[in-house]
Amino acid sequence: MxxxxxxxxxxxxxxxxxxxxxxxxxxxxxxxxxxxxxxxxxxxxxxxxxxxxxxxGPYGTCSAPASISLQVSGRKDMVHDVQRNRLYITTGGTAGEVLVYNLLTRQFEPSLLTGGSFSGIDLSPDGDQLLIADLQTNSNNQNWVHHINLATNARQRFFFTRDFYEGGTFTVVFTSNTEAIVTSQFNGSGWVPMRKVNLTTGTAQSIASVRQATMLARSADGSTVAYAESNISSGEWGRYLTGAQTFAESSTSWFVYEIAVSRLANQYALPTYGGLYVFDGALSRQAILGTYASQLPIGAVYSPVADELYLAWYGSNISIDVYSTTTLQKLRNIAPSPGLFSWTGNNAFNNGRMRISRDGTLLFATTGSSGLGIYLTGQ
Known part of the structure; x- marks a missing residue:
């Protein structure tokens, strides 16, 4: 008044x-x-x-494109570094690399690591450390993760004694600047340790037994790590509270391979061949998006700053779009052209893997057999 x-x-x-x-x-x-x-x-x-x-006068031509399409043979995972305007990309195989793509110059810089079979990658909360999973093992019955201090360029490996038939490490997430969670592969079909690693001392402890190739995702507020256990038809998944250090579990009754958690850990999304299963903060099912074996999301990631869910669609006339986490209704398109994604076969780090920048402005998605797309979210 x-x-x-x-x-x-x-x-x-x-x-x-x-x-x-x-x-x-x-x-x-x-x-x-x-x-x-x-x-x-x-x-x-x-x-x-x-x-x-x-x-x-009128504004001149924009100095940068609205989207970027890269071809990266063997690409697996990626993470954005907002401080340095870089995208770090892991590649697998017998001669994998940790590639560095400069988003300002739109050029690749010298690789951070070579000679591994690299898989999942994560950036620390302070933005100065990288952890990289490696599917290789050694003759001393060990697997490991790579640690890079981006401020000093110091590199080291944290080694773990392998369990029965355990393979190399699969993926990683930081839970703080000094701790991380690591999952691994199994040489066959079975269970492996979920390890919590002290990055100061290099020591690790098993905090759970999970299926091989369990995917991890951290909420933007850092309170929660969500995990999806692969290669089991019950579709087991759960969440780990980093403060209380407690677990809760649920299931989809479909094979799972990927998981996303909202910024405040009050919603979870899991792609399956039966559609995208959406659960609330109490791990109760809210909805299923998509149609069995037809049009369905194969990848998902939540905005770290808004109530939005980004989806990569298989079999749809839209490739990437945005949903409200409140209404679960579509808000807008990001990549309206069809055909960017194919079915993953319930395997992670395939096409449809999605990550998002910490300021919520850039979306990254693996496409086709070797593509990697960079998009504006509209935030």
């Missing part, structure tokens, strides 16, 4: 001064010749306009 009264009083006071008011309004749009204004556009790009004859 105070604001409304002030506006009415000002209007009454100057109702007999139309010329003065008009002059004030026009003066606001006048600029100084030769000055420039720059705004953000595209993927880390800018566009500029210049003042001439006291008026702003």
């Amino acid at each position: 105070l604001g409304l009264q002030s506006t009415a009083y000002a209007a009454a006071e100057h109702e007999h001064e139309p010329e003065q008011m008009a002059l004030s309004v026009s003066t606001m749009s006048v600029c100084v010749d030769g000055t420039t204004q720059t705004i953000a556009c595209g993927i880390l790009g800018t566009q500029t306009r210049t003042c001439s004859a006291g008026q702003w």
